[in-house]
Amino acid sequence: MKNWLTTTDHKRIGLLYFWTALAFFLIGGLEALVIRAQLARPEGIGVSAELYNQMFTMHGTTMVFLALMPLSAALFNYIIPLQIGARDVAFPRLNAFSYWVFLLGGLFLNASFVAGPLFGAPSLSVAPDGGWFAYANLTERQFSPGPNIDFWLLGLQILGIASLAAGFNFIVTILNMRAPGMRMMRLPAFSWMTLVTQFLVITAFPVITVALVLLMFDRLFGTHFFVPAGGGDPILWQHLFWLFGHPEVYILILPAMGIVSEVLPTFSRKPLFGYTVVVYSGVLIGFMGWGVWSHHMFSVGLGPIADSVFSATTMLIAIPTGVKIFNWIGTMWGGQIRFTTAMLFAVGFIAMFIIGGLSGVTHASPPADLQQTDTYYVVAHIHYVLFGGTMLGLFAGMYYWWPKMTGRQLSETLGKWHFWLTFIGMNLAFFPMHLSGLLGMPRRIYTYAPQLGVSSFNLISTVGAFLIGVSVVVFLWNLWRTRTKGEPAGNDPWGGATLEWTISSPPPVHNFDVIPTVTSRLPRWTATRMRAVPEGAEGAPGPIHVPGGSWWPMITALGLPLMAIGALSHQVWVVLLIGLPITLVGIYRWAYEPFEV
Amino acid sequence: MPPHRLRFCLTLTALLSAVAGCGGPFPQSTLAPKSDYSTAVDQLFTDIFWWAVVVFVIVEGLLLFVIIRYRRREGAGEPKALHGHTALEIGWTLAPALILVFIAVPTMRTIFATAGRAPEGALRVEVIGHQWWWEYRYPALGIVTANELHLPVGTPILLEMTSADVIHSFWAPGLGGKRDLTQGRTTRIAFRADSTGEYWGQCAEFCGASHANMRLRVFVEPDSAFRAWAARQTGAPAPPARGSVAERGRQVFARSACLGCHTIEGVSRGAIGPNLTHVASRTTLAGALFPNTADHLRRWIANAPSLKPGAQMPPQALPEEDLAALVAYLESLR
Numbered sequence: 001m002k003n004w005l006t007t008t009d010h011k012r013i014g015l016l017y018f019w020t021a022l023a024f025f026l027i028g029g030l031e032a033l034v035i036r037a038q039l040a041r042p043e044g045i046g047v048s049a050e051l052y053n054q055m056f057t058m059h060g061t062t063m064v065f066l067a068l069m070p071l072s073a074a075l076f077n078y079i080i081p082l083q084i085g086a087r088d089v090a091f092p093r094l095n096a097f098s099y100w101v102f103l104l105g106g107l108f109l110n111a112s113f114v115a116g117p118l119f120g121a122p123s124l125s126v127a128p129d130g131g132w133f134a135y136a137n138l139t140e141r142q143f144s145p146g147p148n149i150d151f152w153l154l155g156l157q158i159l160g161i162a163s164l165a166a167g168f169n170f171i172v173t174i175l176n177m178r179a180p181g182m183r184m185m186r187l188p189a190f191s192w193m194t195l196v197t198q199f200l201v202i203t204a205f206p207v208i209t210v211a212l213v214l215l216m217f218d219r220l221f222g223t224h225f226f227v228p229a230g231g232g233d234p235i236l237w238q239h240l241f242w243l244f245g246h247p248e249v250y251i252l253i254l255p256a257m258g259i260v261s262e263v264l265p266t267f268s269r270k271p272l273f274g275y276t277v278v279v280y281s282g283v284l285i286g287f288m289g290w291g292v293w294s295h296h297m298f299s300v301g302l303g304p305i306a307d308s309v310f311s312a313t314t315m316l317i318a319i320p321t322g323v324k325i326f327n328w329i330g331t332m333w334g335g336q337i338r339f340t341t342a343m344l345f346a347v348g349f350i351a352m353f354i355i356g357g358l359s360g361v362t363h364a365s366p367p368a369d370l371q372q373t374d375t376y377y378v379v380a381h382i383h384y385v386l387f388g389g390t391m392l393g394l395f396a397g398m399y400y401w402w403p404k405m406t407g408r409q410l411s412e413t414l415g416k417w418h419f420w421l422t423f424i425g426m427n428l429a430f431f432p433m434h435l436s437g438l439l440g441m442p443r444r445i446y447t448y449a450p451q452l453g454v455s456s457f458n459l460i461s462t463v464g465a466f467l468i469g470v471s472v473v474v475f476l477w478n479l480w481r482t483r484t485k486g487e488p489a490g491n492d493p494w495g496g497a498t499l500e501w502t503i504s505s506p507p508p509v510h511n512f513d514v515i516p517t518v519t520s521r522l523p524r525w526t527a528t529r530m531r532a533v534p535e536g537a538e539g540a541p542g543p544i545h546v547p548g549g550s551w552w553p554m555i556t557a558l559g560l561p562l563m564a565i566g567a568l569s570h571q572v573w574v575v576l577l578i579g580l581p582i583t584l585v586g587i588y589r590w591a592y593e594p595f596e597v
Numbered sequence: 598m599p600p601h602r603l604r605f606c607l608t609l610t611a612l613l614s615a616v617a618g619c620g621g622p623f624p625q626s627t628l629a630p631k632s633d634y635s636t637a638v639d640q641l642f643t644d645i646f647w648w649a650v651v652v653f654v655i656v657e658g659l660l661l662f663v664i665i666r667y668r669r670r671e672g673a674g675e676p677k678a679l680h681g682h683t684a685l686e687i688g689w690t691l692a693p694a695l696i697l698v699f700i701a702v703p704t705m706r707t708i709f710a711t712a713g714r715a716p717e718g719a720l721r722v723e724v725i726g727h728q729w730w731w732e733y734r735y736p737a738l739g740i741v742t743a744n745e746l747h748l749p750v751g752t753p754i755l756l757e758m759t760s761a762d763v764i765h766s767f768w769a770p771g772l773g774g775k776r777d778l779t780q781g782r783t784t785r786i787a788f789r790a791d792s793t794g795e796y797w798g799q800c801a802e803f804c805g806a807s808h809a810n811m812r813l814r815v816f817v818e819p820d821s822a823f824r825a826w827a828a829r830q831t832g833a834p835a836p837p838a839r840g841s842v843a844e845r846g847r848q849v850f851a852r853s854a855c856l857g858c859h860t861i862e863g864v865s866r867g868a869i870g871p872n873l874t875h876v877a878s879r880t881t882l883a884g885a886l887f888p889n890t891a892d893h894l895r896r897w898i899a900n901a902p903s904l905k906p907g908a909q910m911p912p913q914a915l916p917e918e919d920l921a922a923l924v925a926y927l928e929s930l931r
Contacts, residue, residue: 048906049806049807049809049810049906049907050806050906053803053805053806053808130803131803135763135764135802135803137762137763137764137780138763138764138803138804138805143728143762143763143805144805228779228780228781228782229780229781233781234764234779234780235779235782268667268676269675269676270676270677270678270679271678271679271680273679273680273681273682274680274681274682274686275680275681276681277681277686299766299774299775299776299777299801299802300777300779300784301713301776301777301782301784301785303712304708304709304712307708308704308705308708311701311704311705311708312701315697315700315701316697318693318697319690319693319694319697322689322693323686323689323690323693325656326656326685326689327681327686329656329659329660329663330679330681330682330685332663332664332667333663333667333679334667334676334677334679335667335676336667336668336669336670336673336675336676337663337664337667337668337669338669339664339668347660347664350660351657351660354653354656354657354660355653358649358652358653359649361645361648361649361697361700362642362645362646362649364700364704365641365642365645365700365704365707366704366708367637367638367641367642367704367707367708367711367774368638368641368642368645368704369774370638370711370773370774370775370776371627371635371638371642371770371774371775372627373775373801374766374768374775374801374802374803375627375801438626438627438628439623439625439626439627439628440623440624440625440626440627440770440797441625442768442799442800442801442809443803444803444808444809445799445808445809446809447809447810448809449812451624451797452623452624452625452797453622453623453624453626454623525678
């Protein structure tokens with residue numbers, strides 16, 4: 001137990017991220033099922049407007065910040081050092097700190113579900129209810145007087161710290177800790193996309209942090225940044241939020257693109273087609289992602305010039321995205337495709353992401369978007385991108401690397417059940433939403449009139465959502481039974497090309513007995529023949545330094561939610577006398593901790 | 598495909614279309630454009646949609662071909678390692694770019710054509726968003742009403758919109774795209790309705806507890822019908838007959854909390870809730886939520902928040918007799 005609490009081993013931290021994010025994924029999924037149950041028929045099944053608004057707010061917030069991002073983080077943590085031939089990340093204790101901040105931030109946010117009585121609220125739950133986008137001025141104190149929005153503002157500030165710390169850590173790790181000979185253009189595609197993602201994290205999160213702090217000042221100290229009557233501007237919030245929010249979309253999708261770029265070559269027995277193009281288009285998407293944010297704001301009325309510019313930049317970003325898809329298809333062309341579960345999810349990712357991308361082009365056109373935005377058509381779009389894209393990609397990554405992480409294979413039979421239930425479920429759930437949206441159903445409504453004529457589409461969506469729920473149960477069962485019944489994986493169950501497959505599963509604490517020397521992009525495949533090369537270099541290892549555990553990352557993290565509790569309850573002394581000192585002492589002791597523990 | 602599987606697929610398709618087919622007639626559809634604005638958008642969307650279908654068929658077809666053709670076969674040797682192909686990369690960069698030109702050009706044209714500019718002499722209506730109802734003012738006609746917008750067919754219309762509180766979005770899909778209403782700003786929608794009829798719409802920007810209940814109707818009428826409606830809306834309604842129940846209701850209104858928030862021309866000048874001068878001429882109540890019947894009106898006055906979460910009108914503890922009289926009075930305001 002103590003080993004896990006004080007661990008600085010990237011592999012253990014990766015597993016902690018995985019299980020925690022999986023738990024939040026289940027919570028976010030249950031919230032989705034409440035939403036879908038309520039919408040199964042017109043006039044609802046009795047979920048109140050207040051609870052419904054909390055459900056869709058927390059579903060979005062949870063899936064983005066507590067499920068998809070940290071599930072990616074779990075794979076970054078476990079796999080990146082192995083892929084680049086390193087013994088750990090650059091800052092192991094900072095890595096532990098990121099995890100603990102993430103966990104505590106997530107718990108803080110979800111504590112709002114039972115915190116009502118503490119604030120004298122009439123209901124048990126005071127969960128955030130302003131949408132995951134929390135548009136001002138609805139989220140100002142005047143219109144949202146309860147603690148709900150404060151939970152959201154403070155929770156996201158905490159989570160931002162976790163993301164930023166991890167972002168810097170992985171950038172330094174990938175740039176500085178590559179094995180000898182691993183030049184940037186020999187870096188595995190997953191590591192490359194992780195690097196781009198982390199640059200987006202360290203540039204986008206400061207923007208949302210500024211927005212969160214301004215809105216927090218409005219709510220706590222009566223400033224007027226977003227209050228029109230006080231000279232502020234609620235549209236400013238939208239600019240700041242989407243200036244973060246659009247790069248965030250790429251933070252969510254690029255890791256999945258990286259995963260797919262590993263899985264497809266392995267199971268096609270061919271190197272990634274157009275590696276350079278795939279890498280550069282990922283980098284280009286990262287840059288271009290900063291120039292499209294106002295396409296979330298066409299309905300604001302920014303004027304025809306601004307609408308035209310943002311429409312054009314948005315359409316342009318479809319080009320590098322399309323190029324990636326063609327290169328993935330090129331990777332499989334002429335291959336020997338093995339349909340393992342990981343491969344099914346990777347191909348499913350491509351098939352679904354195409355649909356999400358194409359519907360995206362339809363609302364890159366502002367006039368068309370003005371009929372589509374804020375309707376279920378857009379709900380369909382984001383779920384094809386973030387579930388059909390990111391989530392299927394993450395499942396591909398889990399099936400692919402699970403043997404490496406645990407030493408045991410997941411059941412392929414259950415895996416295929418998982419895939420097909422997910423695939424059918426998501427199309428039943430999300431495809432009809434295109435139609436209900438075009439037929440006039442807005443999003444974020446807890447009830448709708450039977451006369452709208454969208455009742456049957458909604459019923460189908462609900463059936464699909466519950467089918468996804470069933471598929472997740474199959475996945476959980478697969479994870480559970482693997483602990484004892486999973487087949488031992490060996491070093492390399494798939495015939496992969498990258499360094500993580502040269503070492504045992506799970507790897508030893510120090511990962512590599514001897515740090516390998518890399519001479520090609522696919523170290524385990526020779527350049528011309530598709531034949532696995534002999535593993536690892538020979539030679540007796542010298543003494544290897546492995547950093548010991550430390551309590552201080554967790555203690556430093558602990559002060560943050562305590563400060564947030566102080567701000568939430570308007571008790572300055574809790575901030576100054578409890579939260580802040582804990583974090584400061586944590587940082588101090590951390591800084592002076594002896595190097596060898 | 599084996600026959601039993603084919604039959605299964607056909608049955609499934611038939612079943613799905615049967616389930617989906619029983620909807621309609623879709624009063625809030627974006628696919629039934631009835632104005633110059635919504636028609637332009639619909640044509641643009643149709644163009645883009647077919648481009649998307651073409652790309653979808655090509656790319657998904659290619660994907661399907663590859664995963665079927667190149668699945669692993671026993672005894673086949675190792676595949677040839679292909680690292681890339683420059684001509685192909687250039688090709689599949691340029692092809693999408695070319696398609697996007699065909700989408701971008703009509704898009705830009707439509708953006709400027711639907712930018713909210715109306716010709717001289719357009720009928721100007723001020724739209725003010727409130728949590729959770731719509732206020733409409735016709736400055737040229739001196740009319741103030743709520744939730745149900747009446748417009749003449751074939752006449753250029755200019756909606757000038759703002760919000761009294763949070764951000765809302767006016768959306769009547771049959772007549773045009775949505776546009777946000779923000780406190781301290783004025784936004785515009787301009788269009789000309791092509792055919793008469795009743796159009797449904799609702800707020801499209803999440804605006805708090807009863808966002809789902811902030812609905813609206815637009816009645817597009819022949820010119821004569823519109824002028825008749827406008828004539829009825831201007832000025833105070835006839836006072837109720839002496840000694841009638843409605844007259845008693847008017848007294849209840851005048852001594853209750855009602856007058857603090859509602860305007861009835863010649864009776865009260867409240868400015869928080871909807872103008873009730875001709876409330877009985879409207880077909881719906883409470884943000885186009887319920888039909889305007891005596892029963893709904895009575896339940897609404899007695900306990901509005903129970904029918905519409907967060908509604909700002911507090912429950913009115915009136916004696917049953919007073920309530921009935923008040924309803925009779927409001928019903929008389931044609």
